[in-house]
Amino acid sequence: MGIAFDLGIRLGISVILGLGGGLLLDSWLHTSPVFTLIGMALGIGAAMYTIWDVAHDAMRK
Amino acid sequence: MIHVEIAAETLFTIGGFEVTNSMVGAVLASLLLLAGAWYITRRSALVPHRLQSLLELPVEWVANIVQGSSTRWRGYVALVIGLFIMILVANWLSLLPGVGTIGINHEVDGHEVLTPLVRPAAADLNFTLGLAIITFVVFVWWGVRLHGPLGYLKELVGEPRYMAPLMFPIHLISELSRLVSLSMRLFGNVFAGEVLIATMLALTTATLFVLPLAFFVPAIFLGLELLFGAVQALVFALLTMTYITMAIAEGQGDHADEHPTGDDHDVQPSTTTASSPA
Secondary structure (H helix, E strand, C coil), X not given: CHHHHHHHHHHHHHHHHHHHHXXXXXXXXXXXXXXXXXXXXXXXXXXXXXXXHHHHHHHHC | CXXXXXXXXXXXXXXXXXXXXXXXXXXXXXXHHHHHHHHHHHHCCCCCXXXXXXXXXXXXHHHHHHHCCCCCHHXXXXXXXXXXXXXXXXXXXXXXXXXXXXXXXXXXXXXXXXXXXXXXXXXXXXXXXXXXXXXXXXXXXXXXXXXXXXXXXHHHHCCCHHHHHHHHHHHHHHHHHHHHHHHHHXXXXXXXXXHHHHHHHHHXXXXXXXXXXXXXXHHHHHHHHHHHHHHHHHHHHHHHHHHHHHHHHHHHHHHCCCCCCCCHHXXXXXXXXXXXXX
């Protein structure tokens, strides 16, 4: 159950971290919205990777 | 009037160093744990008496769970138990009378506001983030220890190498999400519990008509907080264990139990699978 809670939160946080990083880079380099979009895509990718990582670990056990 | 402060309030400063009410809560929890440890080490018996059994119960319970997580459980069992006990005591301390209700009154925008002398340690993001950073450093250290620094970096870059520009930031975000998730979950739950109890007290003491409810309604939520405090401590400790176990399993590959390396004296043949957190 703890892993399920953790996974749910990490999915959201991954997207927020990617998006936040992209927004910060854009405001710093004045390249909006290039890094915001890249950051969002990476965040969504990280969320998908997290699902795979947790599932892979569960299957290994 | 309900006054909710997300950040811990400064009580006084010592040479420019701000002492907040959540620090007082953390120090009180630490002192309580030290007193318990002192008692156990001074008056422990082979056949434990009631109080010793009570103090040893959570330690033994978590130790039994950690024992089944991996062959290297001895390397991190102390950290997992320490985190569990510290968070548990810090959370339950917040349910004592006086915590959050005894403080200093001062005026803010014409309203009288109470600054509590003691605030639950985990209701401050600095405390939970500190614990999460310890966990983060430990599981990264386990990864580096088993892969080597270059091996760990290669693990972050991923395979095939030409995918590195895409996979490295994805791995990095995924690793960082553990740190944020651990700290935000504990902080969110404990802080929400505090707000809930404050709201229930305020609602039930609002008018004379509902005043009798003030004796029963907050008690229900205090009972629930007792449960949530234990669950959150357990979740934090067991996720720490899971992250470290994952780092070890990745380091040893899928044949970890066939070819254990390093400290083989830790091998427990009958306990090689990881337990899932509650």
